[in-house]
Amino acid sequence: MDDEQKLLKMRTLAESYLEQSTSLVREIVPRRLSEELEDWLPKRRLIDPAIFINRAICDLEGHVYGERELRISVLAGSTAAVSDDIIDSQSGIPYEKLRLLGNYEKNLESGNLGLFYAFNQSLVRVLPSDFRERFKEIINQYNMAQEDSSRLFDPSVTKEEIIDIKNRAGGYSILLLHAMMFPDESVMIHNPEYLRHPITKQEAFYTFGAWLSRVDDLWDIRKDRLRGIKQLATERIITWESLLGETQRMK
Secondary structure, three states: OOHHHHHHHHHHHHHHHHHHHHHHHHHHOOHHHHHHHHHHHHHOOOHHHHHHHHHHHHHHHOOOOOHHHHHHHHHHHHHHHHHHHHHHOOOOOOHHHOOOOOOOOOOOOOHHHHHHHHHHHHHHHHOOOOHHHHOHHHHHHHHHHHHHHHHHHOOOOOHHHHHHHHHHHHHHHHHHHHHHHOOOOOOOOOOOOOOOOOOOHHHHHHHHHHHHHHHHHHHOHHHHHHHOOOOOOOOOOOOHHHHHHHHHHHO
16 A cells, blocks of 8 residues: 555545544433534544554554444543643643543533543443552553643753653653553553663653654644743754654654
């Protein structure tokens, strides 16, 4: 199959996933939040990447990407996307109200915070009942990275801090997605750092997530500059040229 055929196949698949994911989120969001949902849906982010990343993880594991896997991908991507939107808006909402897989069962918030809770609780319900206890360390590491990402708005943040935040945000995101797909496996929780010749599968997935952060920052460089966010590309820590070598190592 040539590149053009592969792109056409991916586009057709993306259109199918778009339809399925839109139906799913409309199904789980309470009617009182329907206006907020319809306003958010056209600007949705991270849902499609979560779908294709999890599909790739399943391919690597020789596992069928079925209805359960799609549902987890959509809910995880939606929850992370709304959380990011709230953090990036600098709304002043305390971070303890934005922790992925937190217990917000009885919360009746409106707006984007209401959407976050609706997505989060639906994700909690689709995962094993003991998931949060068994993977609490990696969930905590992911949430800490999300919270630390707010420091990217601080003009005084150093390059070393930017690299550390982006590595952890990307690395722990992929480790958490993998845990959701394969909850019967154990997971490494220490920070292996980026491209340090990973040995274990979990180290390799962490490194893959950190690499994805670099690609994401390169795509978002103009938008993030306008918003005053410091990241790997805006600070010339990574460029499209330097990414080539890292991509070869990743392969």
